[in-house]
Amino acid sequence: MAASLGRCLLVSLFALSQWSPNSLVAASPRPHAQPNGESNIVKRAVPYGELIYGCDVPGVIAPAFDDGPWIYTEDILDRMEAANFKATWFINGQNKDNIYKYNATLKRMIALGHQIGSHTWSHKDLATLTPTDTALQMTQLEEALVNILGYMPTYMRPPFLSYNQAVLDVMRDLQYVVIIGDLNTRDWAYQSATEIENAKQLFVTGLDQGFTIVEAHDQEEWTHGVLIDFMIQTVQQRGLVTVPVGACMGQSPSEWYRTARAPPPSGTVGIPLFLCSFFSTSPFFGFSFLSPLTCGIQG
Ligand SMILES: *[C@@H]1O[C@H](CO)[C@@H](O)[C@H](O)[C@H]1NC(C)=O
Numbered sequence: 001m002a003a004s005l006g007r008c009l010l011v012s013l014f015a016l017s018q019w020s021p022n023s024l025v026a027a028s029p030r031p032h033a034q035p036n037g038e039s040n041i042v043k044r045a046v047p048y049g050e051l052i053y054g055c056d057v058p059g060v061i062a063p064a065f066d067d068g069p070w071i072y073t074e075d076i077l078d079r080m081e082a083a084n085f086k087a088t089w090f091i092n093g094q095n096k097d098n099i100y101k102y103n104a105t106l107k108r109m110i111a112l113g114h115q116i117g118s119h120t121w122s123h124k125d126l127a128t129l130t131p132t133d134t135a136l137q138m139t140q141l142e143e144a145l146v147n148i149l150g151y152m153p154t155y156m157r158p159p160f161l162s163y164n165q166a167v168l169d170v171m172r173d174l175q176y177v178v179i180i181g182d183l184n185t186r187d188w189a190y191q192s193a194t195e196i197e198n199a200k201q202l203f204v205t206g207l208d209q210g211f212t213i214v215e216a217h218d219q220e221e222w223t224h225g226v227l228i229d230f231m232i233q234t235v236q237q238r239g240l241v242t243v244p245v246g247a248c249m250g251q252s253p254s255e256w257y258r259t260a261r262a263p264p265p266s267g268t269v270g271i272p273l274f275l276c277s278f279f280s281t282s283p284f285f286g287f288s289f290l291s292p293l294t295c296g297i298q299g
Contacts, residue, residue, distance in 0.1 A: 049169065049172025055245075057248050061240055061242055061280075063088070064179065064215060064216075066215065071096075073102070075242060089115070093141045095119075100148070115244030116149075118157075131170050151259045154177055156171065183202075184202065185214065186199060191220055191223075195222075200226075235280070
């Protein structure tokens with residue numbers, strides 16, 4: 001009863017948002033149309049809390065950028081738009097800058113057909129945090145994205161690609177698809193006119209090896225100035241198709257996002273998101289008053 005009231009309120013809360021998902025949480029197997037037209041094959045759901053390195057769908061690559069948005073992101077979007085290059089953005093809430101300064105950039109990413117995933121609130125090494133603090137790193141960004149876009153992502157990539165079993169357990173409980181990727185340009189380590197050549201070479205070598213999920217960083221100067229254009233040219237020369245990472249896992253945009261948090265583990269009480277928001281900003285209740293794992297709506 002309380003749960004359905006909560007959902008009702010939540011649904012009303014998001015009724016004004018532009019995007020409305022077909023389903024809140026997609027955990028069951030779904031039918032997928034096959035290239036030859038057959039649609040009777042049921043594909044397994046993309047698992048939560050398990051490491052994913054490469055695309056499921058053949059013939060595409062998924063370039064994905066971490067750590068932004070920042071001052072270079074809009075210009076990178078311009079170049080991608082001109083080339084019909086589709087990307088995924090694993091964004092932070094508070095890294096180089098505060099996410100609320102980039103509302104328009106995030107909305108533009110969506111309008112261009114890119115995907116937004118979570119790279120946590122403040123880019124901490126999750127393997128060094130308690131499960132509660134790891135969850136808070138996720139739910140703080142969820143709250144910001146609900147405020148800005150009206151919904152939150154189901155995909156994440158851990159900062160520094162760092163995780164342990166406790167981190168993966170939190171991602172499973174919060175129902176996140178965990179992307180690692182297989183084509184790491186290591187661009188952050190190659191930030192000079194000569195060294196960026198190493199990142200270019202890793203990109204080419206990775207494509208030659210058939211790798212599909214890319215890692216680069218839109219806030220790095222030489223990635224912005226050199227590597228992005230090289231990636232776009234290389235992809236065009238090879239006739240490769242770029243897609244958001246959710247598409248390369250065979251999921252439709254309605255499955256890349258959700259408007260409600262995962263149902264809390266059994267034995268705990270779900271709290272509607274807007275109440276979490278109230279408590280977390282109230283001077284009388286710190287966010288620690290609520291366990292982030294229960295700060296969601298009962299399924
Ligand atoms: C971004 O969106 C949030 C939520 O709607 C709003 O509070 C904030 O003022 C916006 N920021 C800017 C710079 O417009």
